[in-house]
Amino acid sequence: MDRNISRRDLIRVLGTSGLAAGMGAFLPSGESRADPASRKDAPAGVKVQGPPAPPAKLVGGKVIQPERKLPLLAQTDVLVVGGGPAGVVAALAAKRTGADVTLVERYGHFGGQWTGGLVLVVAGMHDKTNKQVIRGVGEEILQRLEKLDRGIINRRPGVDPTVDAEAVKYVMVEMLQEADVRVFLHCWGVDAVMEGDTVRGAVFESKSGRQAILAKVVVDATGDGDVFAAAGADYEHMRYHVGLVCRIGNLDKVDQDKAKLSKRPPRLGGPTPIEGVNWVNMHGPTDIDALDVVDLTRMEIDHRRQIWKDVERIRKTPGYEKVYLVETAPQLGVRMSRMLAGTGRLVFDDVMAGKKFPDCIGVGGDWRPTEQRIGEWQIPYGVLVPQKIDNLLATGRCVSGEPKLADYLRIIPTCFVTGHAAGCAAALAVQDNCPPRNVDVPKLQKLLREQDAYLG
Amino acid sequence: MRFLGTSGLVAGMHGIVSADEANADATQTAGAPPGRESSGTAHPPAQVVDGEVVQPQRELPVLHQTDVLVVGAGPAGVVAALGARRAGAKVTLVERYGHFGGLWSGGLVLLVIGHIVTGKKQVCLGIGEEIMRRLEKLDRGIVNRKPGDRPTVDAEALKYMMLQMIVEDEVDVFLHSWAVDAVMDGDTVKGVVFESKSGRQAILADQVVDATGDGDVFAAAGAEHERRLYHLGLVSRIGNLDKVDPQKAKLAKEPRHLGSISPIKGVNWVNMHGPDADGVDVAQLSKLEMEHRRQIWKNVREVRSTPGYEDVYLMETAPQLGVRITRVLSGVENLTMKGVLENRKFADCVAVGGAWSGDHQEWQIPYGALLPKKAENVLAAGRCISGEPRMADLIRVIPICFVTGQAAGCAAALAVRDGCRARDVDVPKLQKLLREQEAYLG
Numbered sequence: 001m002d003r004n005i006s007r008r009d010l011i012r013v014l015g016t017s018g019l020a021a022g023m024g025a026f027l028p029s030g031e032s033r034a035d036p037a038s039r040k041d042a043p044a045g046v047k048v049q050g051p052p053a054p055p056a057k058l059v060g061g062k063v064i065q066p067e068r069k070l071p072l073l074a075q076t077d078v079l080v081v082g083g084g085p086a087g088v089v090a091a092l093a094a095k096r097t098g099a100d101v102t103l104v105e106r107y108g109h110f111g112g113q114w115t116g117g118l119v120l121v122v123a124g125m126h127d128k129t130n131k132q133v134i135r136g137v138g139e140e141i142l143q144r145l146e147k148l149d150r151g152i153i154n155r156r157p158g159v160d161p162t163v164d165a166e167a168v169k170y171v172m173v174e175m176l177q178e179a180d181v182r183v184f185l186h187c188w189g190v191d192a193v194m195e196g197d198t199v200r201g202a203v204f205e206s207k208s209g210r211q212a213i214l215a216k217v218v219v220d221a222t223g224d225g226d227v228f229a230a231a232g233a234d235y236e237h238m239r240y241h242v243g244l245v246c247r248i249g250n251l252d253k254v255d256q257d258k259a260k261l262s263k264r265p266p267r268l269g270g271p272t273p274i275e276g277v278n279w280v281n282m283h284g285p286t287d288i289d290a291l292d293v294v295d296l297t298r299m300e301i302d303h304r305r306q307i308w309k310d311v312e313r314i315r316k317t318p319g320y321e322k323v324y325l326v327e328t329a330p331q332l333g334v335r336m337s338r339m340l341a342g343t344g345r346l347v348f349d350d351v352m353a354g355k356k357f358p359d360c361i362g363v364g365g366d367w368r369p370t371e372q373r374i375g376e377w378q379i380p381y382g383v384l385v386p387q388k389i390d391n392l393l394a395t396g397r398c399v400s401g402e403p404k405l406a407d408y409l410r411i412i413p414t415c416f417v418t419g420h421a422a423g424c425a426a427a428l429a430v431q432d433n434c435p436p437r438n439v440d441v442p443k444l445q446k447l448l449r450e451q452d453a454y455l456g
Numbered sequence: 457m458r459f460l461g462t463s464g465l466v467a468g469m470h471g472i473v474s475a476d477e478a479n480a481d482a483t484q485t486a487g488a489p490p491g492r493e494s495s496g497t498a499h500p501p502a503q504v505v506d507g508e509v510v511q512p513q514r515e516l517p518v519l520h521q522t523d524v525l526v527v528g529a530g531p532a533g534v535v536a537a538l539g540a541r542r543a544g545a546k547v548t549l550v551e552r553y554g555h556f557g558g559l560w561s562g563g564l565v566l567l568v569i570g571h572i573v574t575g576k577k578q579v580c581l582g583i584g585e586e587i588m589r590r591l592e593k594l595d596r597g598i599v600n601r602k603p604g605d606r607p608t609v610d611a612e613a614l615k616y617m618m619l620q621m622i623v624e625d626e627v628d629v630f631l632h633s634w635a636v637d638a639v640m641d642g643d644t645v646k647g648v649v650f651e652s653k654s655g656r657q658a659i660l661a662d663q664v665v666d667a668t669g670d671g672d673v674f675a676a677a678g679a680e681h682e683r684r685l686y687h688l689g690l691v692s693r694i695g696n697l698d699k700v701d702p703q704k705a706k707l708a709k710e711p712r713h714l715g716s717i718s719p720i721k722g723v724n725w726v727n728m729h730g731p732d733a734d735g736v737d738v739a740q741l742s743k744l745e746m747e748h749r750r751q752i753w754k755n756v757r758e759v760r761s762t763p764g765y766e767d768v769y770l771m772e773t774a775p776q777l778g779v780r781i782t783r784v785l786s787g788v789e790n791l792t793m794k795g796v797l798e799n800r801k802f803a804d805c806v807a808v809g810g811a812w813s814g815d816h817q818e819w820q821i822p823y824g825a826l827l828p829k830k831a832e833n834v835l836a837a838g839r840c841i842s843g844e845p846r847m848a849d850l851i852r853v854i855p856i857c858f859v860t861g862q863a864a865g866c867a868a869a870l871a872v873r874d875g876c877r878a879r880d881v882d883v884p885k886l887q888k889l890l891r892e893q894e895a896y897l898g
Contacts, residue, residue, distance in 0.1 A: 036793065036797070036819075036850055038847070042686070043732060044684070045683050046682065047680070048681050048683050050678045051677065055638045055676050056639045056640070056658065057640055063639050064513065065513065065637075067510065068511055069510055108741075108776070123481060166770045169749060173750060184738055184742050186738060187738050194501045194502070195504045203509070205634060207735065208737055235494055237493075270479040274771075279479075281481055293630055293631075293633055293653060294654075300555075301619060308616045326772075327772055335481075
């Protein structure tokens with residue numbers, strides 16, 4: 001079927017779909033000369049002279065940052081710093097409780113390590129009886145993923161599901177926009193704003209420069225406790241293993257006849273909702289300081305090289321030649337760094353014994369095979385609350401607990417439930433005009449149950 | 457290995473998963489190392505004073521000192537770092553994300569255009585060409601490398617190859633570090649301030665190359681520039697295009713948004729034009745990230761609802777938002793379209809550019825386009841060099857990042873070597889050095 005070559009065909013042939021409008025550079029062959037790529041309606045700019053703010057100065061060999069007033073980016077009731085699983089859930093919960101909420105995230109996507117770090121598996125949703133112990137906003141996210149084709153797999157009783165990162169990022173944007181949460185992406189929390197021992201907000205860096213957001217209550221969902229550390233809260237600083245997760249593809253194109261003849265290559269990982277695409281975890285070396293930029297850099301470099309080597313080894317195995325590296329996670333696999341010293345602190349023996357707390361605001365499960373699992377365990381409100389800093393709550397992996405509990409505190413379900421609790425508590429503190437440490441816990445528990453949380 | 461411990465520590469470092477292939481993240485908690493207690497702030501925080509937020513004066517720790525500091529590890533920055541290193545300088549490269557390649561990899565630009573002129577002659581050579589040549593050695597690293605072709609890279613291969621080259625040349629690196637301010641002594645740039653998980657710190661340097669794309673460093677240093685709007689998109693990759701059922705597909709109209717090929721069979725990259733926006737306004741960046749994410753999801757849904765295309769899926773949205781132009785230096789010289797059309801030659805030509813479709817003549821870039829009018833010892837490289845608005849599409853492309861990066865890196869190294877300001881570098885000497893590094897200068 002003949003048809004005139006359309007501009008769209010030409011663009012596809014030249015492989016630059018939509019790179020610029022009004023170009024004049026794409027012409028059918030036969031024209032003698034073309035115009036250089038030039039957007040004729042390119043907007044003129046605004047001239048800028050002088051720095052946006054007085055810069056740092058080198059004085060007597062020292063670098064001095066000047067005192068200056070910081071512009072306000074926003075003012076809000078509840079400021080949630082960090083858009084990972086804990087932060088997103090906290091933001092939604094606080095908004096639904098009636099607060100004005102602002103959520104700020106360093107990267108361009110939501111989901112934190114769950115998506116950007118390619119964690120993907122929601123490990124630890126069930127206890128030894130196979131009961132699903134997380135509900136509320138976290139469960140709601142999973143239910144929304146089920147509605148998308150290839151959003152989530154393994155949604156069976158007692159089984160930890162695996163998500164598709166792109167689906168999660170999309171669902172989270174939808175939910176935040178539906179809830180009308182104010183959001184800033186590409187915005188990195190770098191300092192707290194204080195008045196004595198009371199947090200008044202946080203300071204952010206972005207392409208707009210250094211700005212502050214003032215808030216009545218701040219929820220630290222950074223994972224690393226960056227805000228509570230800047231605010232002067234006490235904490236424990238852990239060194240832990242840091243890896244880098246990746247995805248590999250074309251596992252559905254493995255030539256099984258050839259593959260039968262050799263040993264199965266290592267590092268094939270586990271399934272994702274996309275057929276033929278696996279996620280491949282990496283333990284990484286232990287004892288890494290995830291707050292040390294030198295360590296982080298070294299991990300990124302070493303791990304990227306190791307991943308490449310691992311994939312090359314797979315591809316050299318007969319039958320596996322088509323396997324390829326889909327993606328290295330844009331977020332380095334940091335698992336634990338700071339742990340708050342809270343008014344409450346989870347202790348390993350209590351968790352193993354399933355100790356009950358009167359101020360229980362969430363319940364956790366176990367990621368191990370059913371026969372090895374412990375029973376559901378309770379999380380008391382105090383693990384979110386700093387000992388002496390006011391108007392600040394921690395959530396996610398950096399809540400207060402023994403280092404031995406790292407693998408129970410950092411998992412996605414615990415981020416969901418502590419996020420839910422922190423968001424509701426922050427909103428209640430605003431509503432009742434009291435510091436978060438004085439929030440009426442039975443009131444908080446009632447609110448959480450109304451929002452479908454499971455409290456044991 | 458001079459970098460802070462890479463290859464010496466690589467062997468035996470990895471804690472690689474044991475032979476039973478446990479992929480799950482379970483570890484034995486009993487062995488978790490105890491934490492170290494910390495109390496008090498590392499530094500005094502911002503305060504509310506009379507209803508305003510005040511950042512206190514304080515001394516910032518110096519993380520590192522170097523000859524040439526390259527800020528931004530995109531195509532311009534990586535090439536600048538390698539050029540400077542090979543010219544003999546001690547070089548430190550700092551990058552906001554965890555990967556090298558900037559928008560070329562993290563933004564999924566992938567396609568290389570603008571390095572070819574009439575007659576299929578390639579005019580962007582030097583280190584950029586070296587990167588592409590080395591990618592050819594990786595299986596599925598790059599496609600379309602015949603003379604006159606416009607190649608497409610694989611992002612993972614590129615990130616890996618750039619890392620190899622940086623490590624081989626012993627460039628010091630800091631990743632996950634965001635440049636937030638310049639360190640000044642009068643009008644002279646003495647270094648840059650970074651935020652990272654280690655807090656706010658400075659790196660001091662004799663010469664700084666601003667390869668941030670947005671001119672973050674020269675703007676902080678007070679250099680005159682223009683702040684412009686440009687269309688801002690978000691690129692993605694889709695997969696399973698090799699599983700399209702041709703019988704079913706024949707019966708329906710071909711869906712839109714199928715994009716273009718990549719080195720991986722069945723995987724396409726899909727561009728997005730996007731609306732004009734201010735790429736250094738955090739509110740606009742946030743809004744567009746979310747809008748574009750929803751639009752991409754919608755587009756892929758549309759593809760998948762086309763008969764035959766049901767298996768197509770969204771593989772990846774680019775981790776870096778598709779910002780194309782923001783701040784542009786007002787340099788000692790300013791590139792104009794008139795100059796391109798008139799074939800203008802510069803005595804201080806330090807780089808040469810080509811054509812998007814290889815269908816017009818080469819054009820020259822003078823050293824002055826990299827130099828601020830007043831700020832000392834900072835050079836622009838990449839899309840933020842000095843050019844009029846109409847020049848944006850010629851300047852912002854990957855090959856120009858290569859060649860201006862190499863020019864800036866070499867100039868910075870020469871300035872260190874000769875103990876002079878960047879603007880006083882001996883240009884014939886610079887041109888000779890660039891030619892020795894296989895740059896093409898016309």
